[in-house]
Amino acid sequence: xxxxxxxxxxxxxxxxxxxxxxxxxxxxxxxxxxxxxxxxxxxxxxxxxxxxxxxxxxxxxxxxxxxxxxxxxxxxxxxxxxxxxxxxxxxxxxxxxxxxxxxxxxxxxxxxxxxxxxxxxxxxxxxxxxxxxxxxxxxxxxxxxxxxxxxxxxxxxxxxxxxxxxxxxxxxxxxxxxxxxxxxxxxxxxxxxxxxxxxxxxxxxxxxxxxxxxxxxxxxxxxxxxxxxxxxxxxxxxxxxxxxxxxxxxxxxxxxxxxxxxxxxxxxxxxxxxxxxxxxxxxxxxxxxxxxxxxxxxxxxxxxxxxxxxxxxxxxxxxxxxxxxxxxxxxxxxxxx
Numbered sequence: 001x002x003x004x005x006x007x008x009x010x011x012x013x014x015x016x017x018x019x020x021x022x023x024x025x026x027x028x029x030x031x032x033x034x035x036x037x038x039x040x041x042x043x044x045x046x047x048x049x050x051x052x053x054x055x056x057x058x059x060x061x062x063x064x065x066x067x068x069x070x071x072x073x074x075x076x077x078x079x080x081x082x083x084x085x086x087x088x089x090x091x092x093x094x095x096x097x098x099x100x101x102x103x104x105x106x107x108x109x110x111x112x113x114x115x116x117x118x119x120x121x122x123x124x125x126x127x128x129x130x131x132x133x134x135x136x137x138x139x140x141x142x143x144x145x146x147x148x149x150x151x152x153x154x155x156x157x158x159x160x161x162x163x164x165x166x167x168x169x170x171x172x173x174x175x176x177x178x179x180x181x182x183x184x185x186x187x188x189x190x191x192x193x194x195x196x197x198x199x200x201x202x203x204x205x206x207x208x209x210x211x212x213x214x215x216x217x218x219x220x221x222x223x224x225x226x227x228x229x230x231x232x233x234x235x236x237x238x239x240x241x242x243x244x245x246x247x248x249x250x251x252x253x254x255x256x257x258x259x260x261x262x263x264x265x266x267x268x269x270x271x272x273x274x275x276x277x278x279x280x281x282x283x284x285x286x287x288x289x290x291x292x293x294x295x296x297x298x299x300x301x302x303x304x305x306x307x308x309x310x311x312x313x314x315x316x317x318x319x320x321x322x323x324x325x326x327x328x329x330x331x332x333x334x335x336x337x
Contacts, residue, residue: 040278044075048104050089052082052200056219060136060266061105063298067289082199085175086110094128098273106269109177112321116329117175118336129269131314133286136304137265139239140181143223143232144215153236153255160191168194170204170213174336177264181217181238183332188257220245220303238262245303267314
């Protein structure tokens with residue numbers, strides 16, 4: 001049997017079997033294209049941590065990646081790319097293909113503090129990255145080495161005023177929430193405590209434990225084990241209210257530093273041009289991850305607050321952080337070239 005097909009004004013006669021094959025091929029192409037559009041993810045994804053391993057951002061990211069791997073059915077690898085207060089890690093992802101396979105666990109510090117702190121930013125993180133989902137928030141905690149003869153915030157202030165420039169506070173890097181928590185403290189108390197920046201919370205803690213620095217406004221999750229072991233003395237937390245992880249500690253404001261409030265939150269971001277449907281698929285997986293029992297237990301035990309939300313909610317949070325931190329950075333006089 002033969003079938004006559006129109007072709008550019010001509011009638012072309014083809015065997016029926018060949019027409020059937022052509023029709024089947026056309027249908028398969030349509031179906032494969034549709035499947036391709038819905039295939040995400042089809043390979044390993046990655047979440048970049050813009051800080052070294054073992055810090056608070058790294059801990060939260062690995063817990064999130066573990067759950068997202070289970071939910072999405074493909075591996076979600078974690079890559080640490082520290083440097084420049086987190087700028088190098090977000091730059092890596094911002095310059096990646098906008099296909100959903102490259103994510104970054106950015107922080108409110110990177111997004112809101114760094115643009116005001118760095119004289120030459122390698123990118124605008126609020127234009128070149130798109131929000132996916134907020135994940136966790138946490139307060140910091142003022143900890144001192146046991147050799148420091150201060151058992152309260154007031155005593156730290158008294159020591160600092162007695163010997164200006166003698167005492168030091170470590171941080172995870174210029175522009176991080178740990179740095180700015182210290183900068184806010186010295187600004188509001190009128191003290192001269194020298195800032196010593198490190199490339200991440202973990203190396204900063206190591207030197208603090210060794211007595212190379214005197215104090216630190218560390219993220220609660222990375223400081224908590226050392227507080228419990230007695231290797232560091234905790235004096236106050238930095239949030240607006242007492243933290244559930246350390247309920248017996250006063251806030252810095254309660255301890256006498258009026259107007260003091262500092263904290264940080266982490267969230268997943270992708271290159272700005274990433275398609276909306278992929279952003280929403282990642283958001284759904286991230287939100288589901290934060291509700292997994294194992295994730296909830298681990299984060300809660302370590303002192304994190306779980307704050308899942310939509311891309312729009314995360315964008316609103318970023319605007320609030322920018323409005324809050326830019327004046328503080330300017331008033332502190334902190335600047336990184």
